[in-house]
Amino acid sequence: MARRSPLVALDVRRDADRVTELLDGYDDVRRDGPDLTVHRALLDTFDWRIRRAGGALSWCDGTLTWRDRATGHTHTVAQEELPRWPDDVVAGPVHDLVADACDVRVLLPRVEVDLTVQRYRLLDDLDKTVVRIDLERGCVADGTPVASLVVRGVRGYDGEHAGLVRRLAEDLDGQTADGEPADIVFAAAGLEPGGYTGELAVSLEPTMAANEAIARTCRHLLQTMRANEDGVIADLDTEFLHDFRVAVRRTRSLLGASKRVLPGPVRDDFRRRFKWLGDVTTPVRDLDVFSLAIPEYADAAARGDLEVLQPLADLVAADQQQAHAALTTALRSQDYADLVSDWSETLEASPTDEETTEATDPIVEVARQRIWRAYRGVQRDGRAIDDDSPSEMLHRLRKDAKKLRYLLEAFGALFDADRTKVAVRELKRLQDNLGAFQDGEVQSQGLRGFAMRIARRPADVDTVMALGVLASHLEQVQDDARAQFAKRFARFDRSGNRALYEGLFSPKAVR
Amino acid sequence: MKVLATYSIKGGVGKTAAAANLAWLAARDGTPTLIWDLDPQGAVTFNYRIHPRVKGGAKGIVGEKRPLEDAIKGTDYRSLDLLPADLRYRHLDLLLDQVKRSTQRLDRLLSQFEDDYEWVILDCAPSLSLTSEAVLVAADAVLVPVVPTTLSTRTLDQLTAFVAEQVCTDVEILPFLSMVDRRKKLHRELQNELLDRDPRLLRTPIPNASAVERMGLLREPLVATSPHHPAAAAYQALWEEIRERLHETSR
């Protein structure tokens, strides 16, 4: 059900008792029934997708509420238990909002709190309720107290609501900040809402020393890995590992770009160790990709009937479990612990030797040169590919493009932001094509393996046939991508895009 | 969204008392409900302690200049909203007369609430007029209070004839016995006679009770203040019956 009425919450942790006194003293405010005790959970994904979609999701004693943070409108639905996946939410507007925002991510109770609610109402001259006021007091897990005064409007009485909020703010000496009710609880729990994002968000100055800028970026990436560790080990959803792997790959490409900035032996050592870390995560990710694609497979090969592909889903899930156990062992190993501590020490120490001649050069210059080199690599390898080239050449180009992409993402902001965005967009087009080619190959090979295992057992004929259809579908995807490559690359390599890269990153580029 | 209207050619038969109590019952379990006070006297508005006045008046509403939404007020009960009466509604007939397709106008106005409310209850003024026609077009069912008098059967027949004259309506007529005094022999006799005669008649009679009258003083629905009172229990039973009837016909 949708409601449209204003809501303001005041953080009154410091003077909750005074608030009670104040409200009891107002002539036009009455207590509204006995106090309630409620249990409330504030839900969001690990990377705050609900919040980024402009919502706030809370569950309180069997009711799930989505609140639009901008308009204050709410949708509620009766939901007996805490939902874990977006699709656990009872069908209706709340489900749709949650599903759109969260996609494949699991809903986590970011904070849970037991609250005592003192209820009040503001009455008008007809003794009609025109504003509802809830004083909510409780403690978060570590015992930190929370107290918020939630001032909720009644439809059609916005003026009265605004008036009361003003009056309260004045009488509380403006000591209270108003905000989103959820934020008050998050603050008490020491959580920074929206704090984590999978994006690379490090601010750098163009004049910063290269080694310092790279270390700062790598520290952020290490934090991202560490932030996702628990979720990877608990296998909460696929995106913990996804973000973890992206951070590892970004780290590896920064290491690759750090010649003459980091001492050779240090680079070689960490490149080897991060390659190991990347490799141990690959089997699980490949299987995750499979299991995420199953609904799509069912559409392509079984008219959307998931039942037919159930044997495949079961096999993928079983392999995934095994691979996940191995990954967990790796993440709990001494090797991993040592890698984390050695890497953070290295990043603090900024080691140099006689070969690190660019360590203190301005990052903008070092980045420009690395991006240019990577761009030229893409250009060279792409131009060498014709319709008969072996697929290894496309895979190689895919890796070149990825390297360039990571560099643009890490350092693009040091250059003309708008033009860099265009450069990334053009590159992404090419990458999509190379990705489709690679995915088609990896998945059709993987599928063949699964199909062989399924065929060895007594299997449903529909399943075996669907796997056949699917295999040729995936080959088709790969063939289509291959057929489109020349056009896509020609687009990437057209004069306008070349001029864009030259203007931004060539040695002659003027800034 | 289902639209119900309390409706009668006569005044003082318990339309507003029924609308006020049934709306509260509809909204009780969190079901979004709107009660629209179409009587310029504003009795149901008064009962819910709301000031009778709609920005722009009837003109604004009929002309659709102002969004009807803006006039809606939340009541003291969480899922129950009310569209207040306005004295200027007394011109509603005249105004409806001036617009095209006037009898469709209420229906069209209400369609905007399709997603917002599950129940809409219209509390009407007593009359047979253009407004009444518009109500008959907009409503899924009309609840007609019948006070057992010798004239009451005639009134009901008149109403049925009036509805039959309206071309574009498949509205269901749900009469119920109102203000029944079981101590009066005449009431008992007429009640039995009506129940026998008219199969449309809902089986639950609303008793004549001073507690219903006192609602006007307390300005809260009886079903909210004294849910165990026999008259409140009667409204409750009547509401169940109405829901069943509508459920049957919608199948």
Ligand SMILES: Nc1ncnc2c1ncn2[C@@H]1O[C@H](COP(=O)(O)OP(=O)(O)O)[C@@H](O)[C@H]1O
């Ligand atoms: N069941 C009842 N018992 C006693 N008095 C009633 C009952 N129903 C309504 N009344 C009273 O009768 C008067 C007219 O009722 P009301 O509901 O306003 O009628 P209407 O809306 O049809 O004009 C009001 O004073 C009301 O309190």
Ligand SMILES: [Mg+2]
């Ligand atoms: Mg009335």
